[in-house]
Amino acid sequence: MKGIKIVVLAKQVPDTRNVGPDAMKADGTVNRSVLPAIFNPEDLNALEQALRIRDQYEGSTVTVLTMGPGRAAEIIREGLYRGADDGVLLTDRAFAGSDTLATSYALTLAIRRLEPDLVLGGRQAIDGDTAQVGPQIAEKLGWPQVTYAEEMHFENDRLVVRRRLERGVETVSAPLPLVVTVNGTAPACRYRNARLVMKYKYARTDTELQAENADYIAGSRPLVRITEWGTEAVGADTEQLGLSGSPTKVKEIDNVILQSKEAKQLTASDRDIEALVRELLESHTIG
């Protein structure tokens, strides 16, 4: 089989798995400044799948594509440390405030420019939990899509994918080009590689170079550049981006605070036990 050109969709997200007391602001939004920014976990599962295909089929390449502010270049570097061949940072003020529809529009344009055979992404991001972006991209590209993937391999130019569903597993196959979203149950991503870390730690976007004054590298070897694309580079209609391109409106946010006031103290007496059994039967918790 010929080499496969793979794009991995990755998102920089606040690490919502390690939430401390200041994780939420008073207005109910996420306080991004106190949570470390990480590579969305299921996107790492997707990256591993991509690297495995790349390692298996000579001539294949893996490009990490991320959309976000300038600091999201860290996601590209992380991808390079783990074995990706290159990366593109889609960044522009016009992208800010995009919901899933606007995000998938922008990513679709970037993917068209990259012309991959296969797009892999995590099932969903841990900040929004929508699981919409992958499927929306497939729709916009007009490509088939397979979601909830946890294992995949090629058979006669078709990708055979095992899907992890709520009540079991399903194996399907699909032709390229294809969009696949990968589940957290897929194998964990490989660790950073020592040599790649030493090589790519100086990979920078042009914007970062300007900000750092770019004289920090005394050696004569050329710096690795991370590609940065704005709206013009992908030919985006700004009306379809950002707030104007996002039909999703947050109507109201409820702050749900769980309290322990429902706790009840019971004694070991027959009366208390009988009362509890009756109550549980009435609420259909048991019986």
Place this chain on the structure above:
Amino acid sequence: MANFYTDNRDLRFHLNHPVMRKIVRMKEMDYRDRDQYDYAPHDYEDAMDNYDRVLEIIGAICADVIAPNAEDVDHEGPEVVDGRVRYARGTQENHEALTKAGVIGMNFPRRYDGLNFPMVPYVMAAELVSRADAGFANIWGLQDCGETILEFAADELKEEFLPRFNRGATAAMDLTEPDAGSDLQAVQLKAHYDETRGTWMLNGVKRFITNGDAEISLVLARSEEGTTDGRGLSLFVYDKAEGAVTVRRIENKMGIKGSPTCELVFRNAPARLIGERRMGLIKYVMSLMNGARLGVGAQSVGIAQAAYGEARKYASERKQFGKTIDQFPPVYEMLTLMRVRIEAMRSLLYETARFVDIYKAWSFISEERKLEKEERDDLKSNTRLADIYTPMVKLISSEWCNSIAYDAVQIHGGAGFIKDFPVERLYRDARITSIYEGTSQLQVVAAVRGVTTGGYLAQMREYEKTELRPELEHLRRILITLTDDYEKRVAEVVAAGNNELTDFHARRMVEMAANIIMGHLLLQDAQRDASFTTSAKLFVSLAVSENRTRSEYIKGLEEKELGLFKVN
């Protein structure tokens, strides 16, 4: 994310020792690789940043993969199938994770696909891996064999074997035989040169070989027919692909169960000579053993750190008499002394690693150009220091790792005797450290030269000149008093002119020297970072009482009373 490197701030502290500036410049030969390799550093800061980042990768793999696998690996262990070793599933996972991370062959030059790291970060990695799983640390640490190939083998062997390490090849050093354990001069495995095939052939049996079914094996064999001592032995490299060595059995051990200990049968096994004939034991194996001893030092510190961590956690959770047990004096004393001794032995470990780094770097440079007089002197003095510090660090840290693991079990009480807690495995794993790569008793034989030649004493006097803050001054004065006493006792023992008496007191004298040296090293640590002050203070008090006991014993024993100890 859990990380064994970043969760222990002492490691970065030791990595950033001021002497590293010299070591890195020498190791990187003034950063000349930077134009040729895109991952070579261009200056000191860049190199140090590389070490830090790579140790962070290893720390993550230790915490996420190796440590969680340790219990299953301990239960499952390796097995022999058709004369070959099959690792436990966890062992394979560990090895694969480290191979993919590209951290095997850390010390080798870049032209052999190594990372060209100095010993200090490599030893630190060994400490991390050992804390995660001491048994697996052997399989990973046997990349040391590559060092021997690098230092002594012909170029074609280097080119053939060294790049394989980075791709995940495992290694073994096949030295011991049923009748040649501590006494390697008795090695019998036969090497003869087969003229028709134009290669050396090995025949015989090796025993107690760690990771014996490795892809690349260094084999000590008798190449000179009719000889009976060490001068008839040569070192060979054997490639598993030849298929001429089978694993007869693996030992059922007390600890480090994940590391297969093999009995090997060589049947006409083709092998290649390393360096010169007859130099196998007297030169190459001695060098190999020094590396392995430093490795056991790192392994011991790693196990001790793990045991301390378990004890500390248990004592802070376990309640008796209405409070957690770490609030009771006998328990908190144990915990604090465990920590203080770990800090002391860790300082000794990295001090030794720096001596090794400097002498190795000079030897490497001397292959390219003639050294200046000053450089030759530096090479000589660091070689000497590495020679006397290596057995000391192996002796002290392996013995202390055992007593720390013992105390860690004690703190767990009955729970520590049950296999539900990791401390039980740590206790078993610790036990081998004072036995293999030369028993503690053999380390003393090597280390006592530092006592009798005055090598340790000279270094103590050197440490006395270090600049210290005024509040540390009184601790230094105590150490000077201990040094004077040590000097006197040593002089008395040596003056008796009785080798047996020197051997009898050897361990006591080495331990006295070690206490004083570690005391100085902790003072230097406290000078660089005030948070070590308490440890320095507590350690010096400990050194006073321990040295006094030894000093009194030496003083109180008359030469003729030696006979009272003899058996039969």
